[in-house]
Amino acid sequence: MFLRAVPPEDSEIDLRFIAMCRRRIFSSFKIFLNRFLSRNKFRKKIRLNMGRSVEVGNLARGRSFRTIPTDDVSEIEIFPTIFEELRCGVRNLLPVRKVFWRKYIKMSRPSMIVMLIVDTSNSAKSFLYAMSILITKFFATYMDNRSKVGMVVIENGRASIKFSPTRNRKLVFGEIARLNPGGYTPLDNALQLAKTELRRSMKIDSSLMPMIFLVSDCYPEPLPQYTGDAYDTETYKKVRATADEIARLKIPVVVIDSSNPARKIEPHLPGRRLAKYIAKRTGGVFIPLPTNRIRVSKVAPEMIYKSISNVKLNKSSTRNEGM
Secondary structure, eight states, X not given: OOOOOOOXXXXXXXXXXXXXXXXXXXXXXXXXXXXXXXXXXXXXXXXXXXXXXSEEEXXXXXXXXXXXXXXXXXXXXXXXXXXXXXXXXXXXXXXOOGGGOEEEEEEEEEOEEEEEEEEOSGGGTTTHHHHHHHHHHHHHHHSOTTOEEEEEEEETTEEEEEEEEESOHHHHHHHHTTOOOOSOOOHHHHHHHHHHHHHHHHHHOTTSEEEEEEESOOOOSOOOOOSSOGGGSHHHHHHHHHHHHHHHTTOOEEEEEOOOOOTTTGGGOHHHHHHHHHHHXXXXXXXXXXXXXXXXXXXXXXXXXXXXXXXOOSOOOEEETTO
16 A cells, blocks of 8 residues: 655645654554454554553543544544545545544543532432432443542431442442431531541542532521521521632532422522532532433433533543553
């Protein structure tokens, strides 16, 4: 096979560039053949040719290697670039326009340390079982095996640490469905416990990215006697102050709420306003979930992943899948 790669019009013709393209043609051709022989062989061949210089991205599902656009001539992969031209209906393949340049990217899953805050007050009876399925499926699909999970439980009107961060996820997730709802919601104490436990665990292993998952409708209790808006009471102010402390530590909070109030009254509900404040203040996200159990187990994990994929974390540690 004799192919001649032509550099872009703006750059000078360089013999080294042409020689490099020829080497990449034959290298890519070998990878292309191996792709149809075995998926595992295809992965190994890419590792052999790409080495450690391949960029790392987030893996949700699918292949361990993908192609993405590139602006660097030295990173161009010939066959992915040609396939992109053909896919877009280009007839004159040479010279290759910059918009079609492609390179391989090596995918990975994030390594995280997550504290779950599970609200088992009377208001949480309807979604505890569905939530256990959701959390289990989400971590199994999108998180790295190094990720640790701990749990703070609001039970019988008290917040307590049920599990410190551990890699034994089955132990943690299996406990969610067995919790007994009842009592009120000391949300401030639960956030304080999660924050303290995360700080302690991060000192032990600072390579993991911290995050808090708050599974609650965010109605803190007990409330003092008040007139006017409950959002302005001392109980709500304490929760907002704790959220400010967590924000200073750069720990995002993902608030998961399945209460689903009517749209007309939603902006006026103090719990919904508090949930959105916590998520926005800490740099996390607020995720309202459907109450239907089937939809929660099928749709919600991907919904959560899409929501938190843009969350800015204060660590950049990832562990390559299958390397």
